[in-house]
Amino acid sequence: MKQSGVFIPAAETSNNCLADQLLTQSGYVQETSEGMYAYFPLAGKVLENIKRVIREEMESARVLEVDLPYEQFEHATGKSDEMILLSFIAQEVISSEQLPISVFHIKQNVRHARNPIQDSGLLYAKEYSLISGYSFHTDTIEAKENGEALLSVFSTIANRIGIPYQVIKSENEKGRTEYEFIAFSECGKETFAHSTNSSYVSKANLAEAVREELEESKKLKKAEKISGHGKGIGPLADSLGLDCSQTIQAFLYDINSEPVLILIRGDHELNELKLEKVFGTSTIILLDSKDMKKMLGVELKTIGPVQLPFGLPVYADFGVSSIVNGICGANEKDTFLLNVNPDRDFAVDHYVDIRLVKEGESSPDGNGTLTFRQGVTFARIIEPEPVFNKINVPNKESLEILTGYYYMDLTRLFAATAEHFSDSLGLKWPIQLAPYDIHLLIEDTRDEHQQQLADEIHSVMNGYRYRVLFDDRNVSPDSKRKTSNQLGVPVKIVVGDEAANGMVEVTYRMMGEAVSMRKEEVTEKLQEFFRTE
Structure with missing residues (x-):
């Protein structure tokens, strides 16, 4: 063609x-x-x-x-x-x-x-x-x-x-x-x-988030109530020199028309998709400050897992179980509980995986880290x-x-x-997908030797039933080479200055290497290439 x-x-x-x-x-x-x-x-x-x-x-x-x-x-x-x-x-x-x-x-x-x-x-x-x-x-x-x-x-x-x-x-x-x-x-x-x-x-x-082991050697301190001084749990923890991994964030959700308290570690992000899977429903609604005040009698920033209404279920991410001497809301105005420890200071009905994983964490299969x-x-x-x-x-x-x-x-x-099949020059299709097998370029259509050799190669390649795209356009050699690289045909044959000597340049697009060879060698080399590929 x-x-x-x-x-x-x-x-x-x-x-x-x-x-x-x-x-x-x-x-x-x-x-x-x-x-x-x-x-x-x-x-x-x-x-x-x-x-x-x-x-x-x-x-x-x-x-x-x-x-x-x-x-x-x-x-x-x-x-x-x-x-x-x-x-x-x-x-x-x-x-x-x-x-x-x-x-x-x-x-x-x-x-x-x-x-x-x-x-x-x-x-x-x-x-x-x-x-x-x-x-x-x-x-x-x-x-x-x-x-x-x-x-x-x-x-x-x-x-x-x-x-x-x-x-x-x-x-x-x-x-x-x-x-x-x-x-x-x-x-x-x-x-x-x-x-x-x-x-x-x-x-x-x-x-899946990998569970962290509780450091049993750490001494549990006595829990105490402290004032928040108008701060939320994050800024308060910072002022106390506590890492955000020691904070317990609490969220009140309406799940299937029932209130549920959800707990997650401060350095983790709640994953509502996992939460939906845990409860087998997509009907989950995060309650706002007004609903929270009505149900728990507390403002949003001091909500926590202590002094809860009877029967309110508590679900916590596994990460919460690893907290030692942490901090959480005390469900009192501007009040928090310091040195709080799960299961000692508050009850959790179910520990579940409900957080987003982070890059660099251990892979769930125990091999390597996540990227x-x-x-x-x-x-x-x-x-x-x-x-x-x-x-x-x-x-x-x-x-x-x-x-x-x-x-x-x-x-x-x-x-x-x-x-996937590309580089900085353009496409480079594999043989099984390429629009053509061979891209035949003639550098100077006015040169009699080049035209004769290009026509001969074109005829021979067609005879072997290769799908050939013959660039016969009257444009510069550089333009033809650039176009050929962009099109990504597996084999490029260039007929140029050495045509009078029966020489051509063959380039395999996938590998990028150009080889000069006599016209008599071309058929054998191409058969070998297409057979191995």
């Missing part, structure tokens, strides 16, 4: 995300309006290569592709993809022996975000391409086994594409097991905690909830069907992969 006939509209972008910069400057995509993108021929080729990998691996696992109505159909009819598929299963399946059935389809989706993420680029595009899949089962064991099989399929897909990834196992808000595939990216809006010495990784807001990185989730496998859809089979007993769900954000995968 001659480059003069390929639409490659390179442009600049003000977006700070690396993937957007790489793909826009090289003419793969352009943002047409906020969060909306146009995909040009080179992007289409890369996306098709990614889809090819996905289709091959899905089919090898007997997960077959279907094509379902556009999303607007669901809005018009009220029928979801799952409902449509279940209706077909009801027509075709006559016994449980025909199950499980697993299918997927590729569709354009629109991200309906309540709070749109600004300046986040292609990773969070409003319109995106989604691999959406469903599996149908008659029992939970079979469904779980299918989820594990899909986990292997998704891992193979990511490995073949070449993107580094991590898998996080967690529970969603419905208590169902989820496997999330994440890729690290500076433009990712999710923060992940991972170990410096192991494969441990978790969303930072769900990472934070930004990233995105590009795929998700959700195990079925234990709720069966009942379908009526003609002339048979009705079947109860479990549905599993799995998704892969193709647009996000494309952007994250582009970011």
Whole structure:
């Protein structure tokens, strides 16, 4: 393919995300309006290569592709993809022996975000391409086994594409097991905690906090009431020379319409997401000063775990249990309790993990410390909830069907992969994803020797069925080399001043090394390169 006939509209972008910069400057995509993108021929080729990998691996696992109505159909009819598929299963399946059935389809989706993420680029595009899949089962064991099989399929897909990834196992808000595939990216809006010495990784807001041991050797002092002198617990502790880790912060919450006192160490931050998981609800409300005054008869800054109303449950983070001779509110006006010790001076009903972890803490698996990185989730496998859809089979007993769900954000995968396969010069696609195998450059289109040799190499490469992009444009050699580096085609062949001697320059983009060789050597060297790669 001659480059003069390929639409490659390179442009600049003000977006700070690396993937957007790489793909826009090289003419793969352009943002047409906020969060909306146009995909040009080179992007289409890369996306098709990614889809090819996905289709091959899905089919090898007997997960077959279907094509379902556009999303607007669901809005018009009220029928979801799952409902449509279940209706077909009801027509075709006559016994449980025909199950499980697993299918997927590729569709354009629109991200309906309540709070749109600004300046986040292609990773969070409003319109995106989604691999959406469903599996149908008659029992939970079979469904779980299918989820594990899909986990292997998704891992193979990511490995073949070449993107580094991590898998996080967690529970969603419905208590169902989820496997999330994440890729690290500076433009990712999710923060992940991972170990410096192991494969441990978790969303930072769900990472388990390591419990600190109580220093038994420390002498417990007698608790005493002290005046706050109008200060809150933090400033008061500072004036007394106490570290913030010796302070106990108290919060009064309404959880499932019942008051609960929550305690956390002063140097820690309360994690409401963990709190929701502890109580199995998202209905948690932090009570304000007015409610607190009404319930405890005390102002906000002197609330504490002592002299509490009978029956008020107390939940404390594990970190509170390690406090020795600390300080807390005394539930009296401008009064605090100094040298307070948990379990001796106040009761805790339950110790739980309800704090955010911090960078540099020990990893929960005991290997290394935690470090934070930004990233995105590009795929998700959700195990079925234990709720069966009942379908009526003609002339048979009705079947109860479990549905599993799995998704892969193709647009996000494309952007994250582009970011990974790049350097300061531009993109550097691996062979399995590249839009072309070879980028053939002629430095001077007016030079007869160069033109003849370039045409000869172009013909030979086409004969070997290599996908060749032939830069025949009448621009400077430097401009052609710069463009080639930005496009990221695996092999660059430059026909230049040595053409009369039958010599060309071959550069392998991934490695960056340029080698001069005779035209007779090119075919053999390329066969060796593409075979080993």
